[in-house]
Amino acid sequence: MVDLFDKINNNFGPIGQHHEWSHGYFSFPQLEGPIGPRMTFKGKELLVWSLNNYLGLANHPEVRETDTKATADFGLAYPMGARMMSGDSKYHVQLEQGLASFVGKEAGFLLNYGYQGMVSIIDALVDRNDVIVYDAESHACIIDGVRLHMGKRFVYQHNDMESCEKQLVRATKLARANGGSVLLITEGVFGMSGAQGKLKEIVELKKKYGFRLLVDDAHGFGTMGPTGAGTHEEQGCIEEVDVYFGTFAKSMAGIGAFVASQRNIITYLKYNMRSQTFAKSLPMAMVVGLLKRLDMLQNRPELREKLWEVARALQTGLRERGFDIGNTDTMVTPVFLKGDLNEATALTRDLRETYGVFCSIVVYPVIPKGLIILRLIPTATHSLEDVRLTLDAFSAVSEKLAEGYYKQLEAATAGSTTL
Numbered sequence: 001m002v003d004l005f006d007k008i009n010n011n012f013g014p015i016g017q018h019h020e021w022s023h024g025y026f027s028f029p030q031l032e033g034p035i036g037p038r039m040t041f042k043g044k045e046l047l048v049w050s051l052n053n054y055l056g057l058a059n060h061p062e063v064r065e066t067d068t069k070a071t072a073d074f075g076l077a078y079p080m081g082a083r084m085m086s087g088d089s090k091y092h093v094q095l096e097q098g099l100a101s102f103v104g105k106e107a108g109f110l111l112n113y114g115y116q117g118m119v120s121i122i123d124a125l126v127d128r129n130d131v132i133v134y135d136a137e138s139h140a141c142i143i144d145g146v147r148l149h150m151g152k153r154f155v156y157q158h159n160d161m162e163s164c165e166k167q168l169v170r171a172t173k174l175a176r177a178n179g180g181s182v183l184l185i186t187e188g189v190f191g192m193s194g195a196q197g198k199l200k201e202i203v204e205l206k207k208k209y210g211f212r213l214l215v216d217d218a219h220g221f222g223t224m225g226p227t228g229a230g231t232h233e234e235q236g237c238i239e240e241v242d243v244y245f246g247t248f249a250k251s252m253a254g255i256g257a258f259v260a261s262q263r264n265i266i267t268y269l270k271y272n273m274r275s276q277t278f279a280k281s282l283p284m285a286m287v288v289g290l291l292k293r294l295d296m297l298q299n300r301p302e303l304r305e306k307l308w309e310v311a312r313a314l315q316t317g318l319r320e321r322g323f324d325i326g327n328t329d330t331m332v333t334p335v336f337l338k339g340d341l342n343e344a345t346a347l348t349r350d351l352r353e354t355y356g357v358f359c360s361i362v363v364y365p366v367i368p369k370g371l372i373i374l375r376l377i378p379t380a381t382h383s384l385e386d387v388r389l390t391l392d393a394f395s396a397v398s399e400k401l402a403e404g405y406y407k408q409l410e411a412a413t414a415g416s417t418t419l
């Protein structure tokens, strides 16, 4: 028999295999200083485009003040225990009510992490007779939730409604035969590409197939729709989204998440989500801080307007300069380039070291070989001058890439361990 640890020693996994040269620079980079568009990386100030601090609340003085006071009042331990046992409070309930009414649902339930929360929502909603239909580019937490499912699942090609309907036909047939139901899962805004899930079209299919719709709106909550309520508001189908999920890790600049739906569905989830029943509830200081954030999200539309001003300037500028930014129709801004892993790492290093721009890089095996995605996340705290500097930097590195400059550098830089 192979020793488990020997196996791991010989294979650190698809991303981990690069850890010796990537750790601390490309993976696990340590950004220092106050959260904002300018942070320090390895002693140097860089223009940062990789934080989902969409509305700039992370370091907003009013938010910081509330967080500080709440921490002084309650500490970080309070309340102790899971919500069901000893970890509930009036603040938790108040936040749930505020969130639910904001996103147009009867009731809400807080989740101590978005990832586990989503896994558990899926696990709790379906049983072995039910069938799941989901988008192929779903976030890992949806994939993991689907993995737990004991019944059948059908995946449809990303945002492809023909493929979606085909899978719905199969799923409906099977569910009928089993005496089960169908749950369709999509994201509101796909975090990697910036494309919106086609909620409006999916909702149309509900009339024909009678399934229930769960939307992971991690990126859309607080950013999309006339009031920032989410992608379902943006697409005019608030009612028809049956179960709505949002996280606090992005526009709310906190931690945790929530699910909102009809009252009975939330009551059921409260008593049947294993990741919440058997885990500690959100700290009070965070919950009080989240109440402040929700208030700002609802009453400071200028933050969202600023985010969109920056996003539009960035995306228009990139398109005008001939960059391929795919089919984003949200603030998430991917830049697609062609190159191998070594070129991607040399280019990213050049962006950081020469041009002072820090953004996230996505390469194979997350995306196909030969493709590089540099993902830019605009926020309300960026300025139009930041956009201009970044556009110039991107023009410079893409010219170098086209000339083969990074190919020559690969031996000297990409594999370097002196990061």
Ligand SMILES: Cc1ncc(COP(=O)(O)O)c(C=O)c1O
Binding pocket: 113, 114, 115, 116, 118, 139, 141, 187, 191, 216, 218, 219, 247, 248, 249, 255, 256, 257
């Ligand atoms: C689409 C989507 N769903 C869920 C999550 C998980 O949320 P959290 O960070 O709150 O665990 C993320 C976070 O990256 C996400 O992008």
